[in-house]
Amino acid sequence: MNIATMExxxxxxxxGLNELLxxxxxxxxxxxxxxxxxLIAWQRSQQxxxxxxKTILVFALLLSVNLLAVETTAVTILLKVDxxxxxxxxxxxxxxxxxxxxxxxxxKSHIEVHDEYYVLLLLVVLGAGVLVASDHYASxxxxxxxxxxxxxxxxxxxRESKYAVETGFKYLILSATASSIMLLGIALIYSQTGQLxxxxxxxxxxxxxxxxYAVGMLLFLVGIAFKLSLVPFHFWTPDxxxxxxxxxxxxxxxVSKVAMFVVxxxxxxxxxxxxxxxxxxxxxxxxxxxxxxxxxxxxxQDNIKRxxxxxxxxxxxxxxxxxLVSSQQNMAFAWQSAQxxxxxxxxxxxxxxxxxxxxxxxxxxxxxxxxQLSIDSFKGLFWRNRALALLTIIAVLSFAGIPxxxxxxxxxxxxxxxxxxxxxxxxxxxxxxxxxALSYYLRIVFVLFDRNENELSVYSYTSTEYVLINVFIxxxxxxxxxxxxxxxxxx
Amino acid sequence: MTEIPLEHVLFLSCILFSxxxxxxxxxxxxxxxxxxxxxxxxxxxxxFIGAGSxxxxxxxxxxxxxxxxxxxxxxxxxLALFIRMQRRYxxxxxxxxxxxxx
Numbered sequence: 001m002n003i004a005t006m007e008x009x010x011x012x013x014x015x016g017l018n019e020l021l022x023x024x025x026x027x028x029x030x031x032x033x034x035x036x037x038x039l040i041a042w043q044r045s046q047q048x049x050x051x052x053x054k055t056i057l058v059f060a061l062l063l064s065v066n067l068l069a070v071e072t073t074a075v076t077i078l079l080k081v082d083x084x085x086x087x088x089x090x091x092x093x094x095x096x097x098x099x100x101x102x103x104x105x106x107x108k109s110h111i112e113v114h115d116e117y118y119v120l121l122l123l124v125v126l127g128a129g130v131l132v133a134s135d136h137y138a139s140x141x142x143x144x145x146x147x148x149x150x151x152x153x154x155x156x157x158x159r160e161s162k163y164a165v166e167t168g169f170k171y172l173i174l175s176a177t178a179s180s181i182m183l184l185g186i187a188l189i190y191s192q193t194g195q196l197x198x199x200x201x202x203x204x205x206x207x208x209x210x211x212x213y214a215v216g217m218l219l220f221l222v223g224i225a226f227k228l229s230l231v232p233f234h235f236w237t238p239d240x241x242x243x244x245x246x247x248x249x250x251x252x253x254x255v256s257k258v259a260m261f262v263v264x265x266x267x268x269x270x271x272x273x274x275x276x277x278x279x280x281x282x283x284x285x286x287x288x289x290x291x292x293x294x295x296x297x298x299x300x301q302d303n304i305k306r307x308x309x310x311x312x313x314x315x316x317x318x319x320x321x322x323x324l325v326s327s328q329q330n331m332a333f334a335w336q337s338a339q340x341x342x343x344x345x346x347x348x349x350x351x352x353x354x355x356x357x358x359x360x361x362x363x364x365x366x367x368x369x370x371x372q373l374s375i376d377s378f379k380g381l382f383w384r385n386r387a388l389a390l391l392t393i394i395a396v397l398s399f400a401g402i403p404x405x406x407x408x409x410x411x412x413x414x415x416x417x418x419x420x421x422x423x424x425x426x427x428x429x430x431x432x433x434x435x436x437a438l439s440y441y442l443r444i445v446f447v448l449f450d451r452n453e454n455e456l457s458v459y460s461y462t463s464t465e466y467v468l469i470n471v472f473i474x475x476x477x478x479x480x481x482x483x484x485x486x487x488x489x490x491x
Numbered sequence: 492m493t494e495i496p497l498e499h500v501l502f503l504s505c506i507l508f509s510x511x512x513x514x515x516x517x518x519x520x521x522x523x524x525x526x527x528x529x530x531x532x533x534x535x536x537x538x539f540i541g542a543g544s545x546x547x548x549x550x551x552x553x554x555x556x557x558x559x560x561x562x563x564x565x566x567x568x569x570l571a572l573f574i575r576m577q578r579r580y581x582x583x584x585x586x587x588x589x590x591x592x593x
Binding site: 137138141142145149152153156159162163164165166167168169170172173176177179180183184186187188190191194196212238239242243 | 497501515539572589
């Protein structure tokens with residue numbers, strides 16, 4: 001596309017009402033960021049900014065739910081809103097809401113007013129919103145960076161924490177390296193195809209010859225794999241998960257992973273990449289290694305956040321299976337499986353991190369800023385608080401994929417996907433990986449009932465936490481027994 | 492004026508990128524790591540501008556401007572972290588940052 005036709009395209013694509021409506025959730029978040037800056041200038045109050053952030057997120061959430069029925073709309077050449085991107089944006093807003101709630105509990109114990117924290121949080125959501133809707137490498141890049149740079153700020157946010165500088169620095173260097181690798185990949189792809197949008201390239205047979213294109217695709221994939229923490233590129237994950245404040249770890253496990261995965265899927269599917277044999281093999285390798293190595297390394301972890309980091313590596317490995325579609329027809333089913341699996345993964349993550357965050361709060365002394373929970377600190381949780389223990393069990397079993405949880409249905413989708421595609425290596429790795437995973441997931445469950453401790457103080461929590469816990473328990477059970485409730489949305 | 496082939500531009504940018512990458516992984520001083528990151532980003536910029544001029548499009552240059560913005564934002568965050576690191580550890584050596592193990 002040369003400049004003249006591009007001008008034409010932008011002229012004909014002048015934002016109409018439909019297009020504006022389609023990106024309204026993202027616009028609301030952006031508007032909310034500007035407003036919250038004004039709010040900070042007017043009055044600094046922790047409660048007000050937290051409430052404001054939640055209101056903005058709820059608005060964006062409700063609008064997205066309304067938009068679910070809207071057909072695919074291209075908003076300029078940069079963004080394309082379809083039901084997949086809206087569904088994932090709903091998941092993103094939901095997790096951000098829970099993160100905001102947990103953060104306002106978490107930050108209460110600190111003396112300062114933490115306005116910037118909430119602004120950065122909204123920026124992360126905006127970045128994720130741009131990512132899931134992007135249909136062009138430029139918007140992918142913008143969303144990617146909006147997400148990453150805000151995360152650097154959030155990861156090292158608590159100044160008094162022992163690990164803040166280390167975590168922040170590791171994340172900064174690694175995410176900057178990852179994004180420049182991804183950018184070089186985009187540049188090489190662009191140099192061969194002459195277009196930056198995800199639209200399919202016409203002369204694919206000619207392009208397969210060009211080694212620059214292949215290298216570009218490889219580098220692009222490596223950049224995204226860094227963010228998804230797939231196995232050869234996973235080294236930062238446990239450290240950052242451990243060092244970041246718990247709500248931010250949750251944000252990273254949910255929002256960042258989901259947005260990255262969805263944009264990767266959008267990009268690969270719209271280019272019908274599966275004609276390229278090498279890329280398919282590469283993705284298979286990444287998936288198998290992530291499942292096996294992620295689960296194996298999780299076995300010897302004691303710190304609960306590090307354990308979840310390794311388990312998230314394995315989960316992203318499982319999820320890669322849906323990328324390996326054999327033909328155009330399977331794409332709709334691939335999207336359906338991915339959406340269901342992501343929903344299950346997010347619900348389980350939100351549940352387990354709520355428990356961690358409440359337990360951290362209980363174990364915290366007056367002067368401490370760092371609390372590192374090991375698995376042993378869950379010892380006897382069942383006798384301290386039944387609801388928390390129940391929530392932990394539901395979340396952990398859903399991660400492990402035990403029947404009657406959402407995780408089981410999610411794994412079932414992936415397995416049936418792998419068997420229709422006859423990807424036997426992946427099926428084997430999925431089964432072996434889940435087997436290994438059971439041993440550390442069940443360890444958490446057993447520890448809950450351990451009664452050896454002498455004094456077991458009863459955990460107490462606030463009313464909002466009470467609501468949160470009960471909502472998660474109920475939705476975990478109901479959605480596990482009736483998975484069709486979500487199935488309607490994603491069909 | 493002789494035309495420079497696109498391959499030469501791409502090779503140049505790949506070489507620059509490798510130099511930056513080696514800098515990031517081998518340097519001990521975090522300031523130099525950040526500078527190497529800038530080299531990597533600018534190498535990508537060269538590739539984009541070369542590709543854009545080969546296709547006679549403005550897209551390559553637009554991407555380069557976006558990359559410049561990114562570089563500025565990254566340095567801003569990086570320098571803020573430097574100041575905190577200097578205060579805490581009295582050094583900019585990356586080996587100081589190894590408290591997390593497991």
